[in-house]
Amino acid sequence: MMDWTDRHCRVFHRQMTRRALLYTEMVTALAIRHGDRERLLGFDSFEQPVALQIGGSDPKLLAEAAKWGEDYGYREINLNVGCPSDRVQTGRFGACLMAEPELVRDCLGAMRDAVRVPVTIKCRIGIDDQDEEEDFTRFVETVMQSGVTTFIVHARKAWLKGLSPKENREVPPLNYGRVYRIKQKHNHLHVVINGGIDTLDACVAHLEHVDGVMLGRAAYNTPWLLSEVDSRIFGDVRGIFDPLDVVERMKPYVSSELAKGVWLQNITRHMLGLFHGMPGGRLWRRVLSEQAPKPGAGIEVLEKAAKEVVDRINRPADVQPARPGASCAA
Template sequence: MKRVSIDVFPTRPETLSVAPMMDWTDRHCRYFHRLLAPRALLYTEMVTTGAVIHGDRERLLGFDPAEHPVALQLGGSDPEELAQAARIGAGFGYDEINLNVGCPSDRVQKGRFGACLMKEPGLVRDCLAAMRDSVEVPVTVKTRIGVDELDSEAFLREFVDTVVESGIDTVIVHARKAWLSGLSPKENREIPPLFHDRVHALKARHPERTIVVNGGITDIDAALGHLEHVDGVMLGRAAYQNPWILAELSRELGWPAAESREAVVEAMVDYARRHIDAGGRLNHVARHMLGLFHGQPGARHWRRHLSQNMHLDGAEPELLLEAMGPPADRGRAAAV
């Protein structure tokens, strides 16, 4: 497709972001992604308000300063609890607080939050308003285009019209609806059809808001194409399974980007050493890096060597270097 001039792309972080993904986007994953894309906006896994208020906050919310800009995603439906959790998150230094209105899992539904909240737009508005009143940093929402039988274009328009009454400036939309029963969370990310045009239409309806599209964006051309219609693209599984796409897209945007896969691995060796010295294990870090050489020479050796060895007691950070193969082969394997 025709490349859009990089002059049209602002440097604001939400132009490119990585979606909050349970069990994936922890602090180690975010540090890794930050090396690939220095300006992209990164998100935590969803954390419930109860966990934030009553749990081990350092374990749940702690992050490396290098991760900035980084957003905290909250799950909840009580405005007062969300406001309290937002204040705690802002106190930890997060650059944005996001409300999850898109997760369809049974556990989330039992807590009356996530995608089921789309059926209560007034409550979502009140939750966002309470959060916004409690912190100085931006408050945003991540939602679906619909839920169950509420899946018309008119429903999405009315839902967004209501929630922005809270005063929020940014709406992130996964361009699939969610089924609250009958589909697993994984199936909800794959089976409902994508309607990116509905997200594009939201931007036309709310030109004063920041509209970010998420869902099914797997390559550079698709991402750049969406940026002709909306303010930002949020990558999910594509960024996790083929993380080098973050560097490639950053470069297309005219942003700073990792120079090579090899340089990223070397930086992660130092990071993993610090983690292990603090009592951690190599697999906590290395598991997020399995896709780094996706489609490259040596990719199979990289994945196999890490998968077979990173969980072993005493596994050291130098395993990452070993997985790239002999030094003479690394330039070929790590080439951009």
Template sequence: MSTSPATSGIPSASAVARARRFSVAPMMDWTDRHCRQLHRLLSHEALLFTEMVTSAAIVHGDAHRHLRFDTVEQPVALQLGGSDPIELAKATRIAHDFGYAEINLNVGCPSDRVQSGKFGACLMAEPDLVAECVRAMRDATDRPVTVKCRIGIDDQDTEESLDRFADTMVEAGVDALYVHARKAWLKGLSPKENRTIPPLDYDRVHRLRARLSPLPVMINGGIDTLETAVAEMAVTDGVMLGRAAYHTPMLLAEVDRLFFEGTAEPITLEAVMLAMADYADKHAGEGVRINQIARHMLGLANGLPGARQFRQILSVEACKAGADSSVMHRALEAVTRHNLAEAS
């Protein structure tokens, strides 16, 4: 585990651009360093994102706690939340020293807490301020600076307002855009409802990508199968999956073959479980509890006989006092037993 800022082994800008062909979305309370360790086992190539971290937390808080990551997770993008160009620049400098491959600005989160801090999706209404933030961040690092946004908010005209927003980002020198193909309704819908109720409009993202080319535009929102993701590659520069990748992580084992022309055999469930057990043993001395790791692994056996028992062991047994990596071995055995029973 990196215990101090990393200055070597940082992917080049061209390597990061290639990794954007497939990325796992930043998800609050989910895409922490333990989750990214798991996802990197499954795909060596995909771009992984941190949870959103506010610029204030980095500048005024414990930067090491928020930013530390294992270099084996690379390429990793840090997603920042904020709207103060000076503070975002300071946070970007700190993140640069930790070795992040890309710095991304959140202009898509619709939560009340984020709105009250004047960042996230509400910034779609203030493209000039976002441009100031992007320029300040670019001045603070030579790594790619990107923006993740929605196609619009509330009553905005998604044709006119999104074009204006995107053009302003281009003028500010943004390196790429990740676009969630839904509006965010800041008034009247909860963050959870904003993930499903506003209709998806993939065509709007396709038109934006054609208009902005050669600026890379990646699409996000509602993509729940690799088949859909592969189809989107014909009309976008990359796809970003969130909940589908988290809840059914084994689909990531096919990503290198489908998106990066990988030829290696996909990793097996057994190999993943043994590697994560070793990871848990390695970090037990740091005070990392087994359930902090196991909670990200619940969906690994989805679709297999014994999956229910697998999830139960990881979710219940891992929370008990004294639980250790043997929990992961027992979960694997539950699936193995069912498979052997079916084969006999």
């Protein structure tokens, strides 16, 4: 989710769930050493719990980056060994590291030695010609030697040559069974499954076999489904019932960020899917897409987009449209 799950996105998602663990976009260990750490690592305490996802292949550098993440207050440090993009491979991190399980083990071990917060790994079930059950099992069992016990597994292989990052999310077939079986073989591991999961019904079904579920693009493209996570997954009383309430909750944050010089579009681009599949959803997206990028766009654009939704809901019709919250079923 590079360039997607920035701090504005996380504040938005946190309006709908207090319990889900949110992850940053992947930040390279080298950037953390030499870059603007406040820009790269800073976040609002409202976003907690948040995990920092980092990339790299130098144990010493990763340990240093992990310590910076802990110092900034992240609850977990995650090493990404699943991203297949060309720029990631060029830097020798991401999915290509699945070909070097001993190096991954050493990286994670160094990170664990540097911090007190949990260190976890995100990986694929294999890369390129690694297509045997034994290859994935060998990778997991080698990495386990680092002491890391949480594996977040995208249940697809990654083809490092010949497929784009987008194709790598869609073309290689899903193999949930392989993830289930690694949990069965090593029951003490905390296994989180990822890939092609787009409803809470599917999440509940997966939780019969593994310990957790990671949502990526489903949470981004249809964020309202997060409003049922606390009640359906964690058993809490549902705290929010209408996406229009989310808009109201976002206003103070948006106003504060605008005052710092942040462009409205940088925030609202993450909110485009809030009314996906609901009355007024297209009007909401159109107003934000057309007006938020304009210089000087302010909170009035958000209010106008919300008003379009309300007007659409209240528009006379043979059958009165349901309130947005009532029309969304996970």
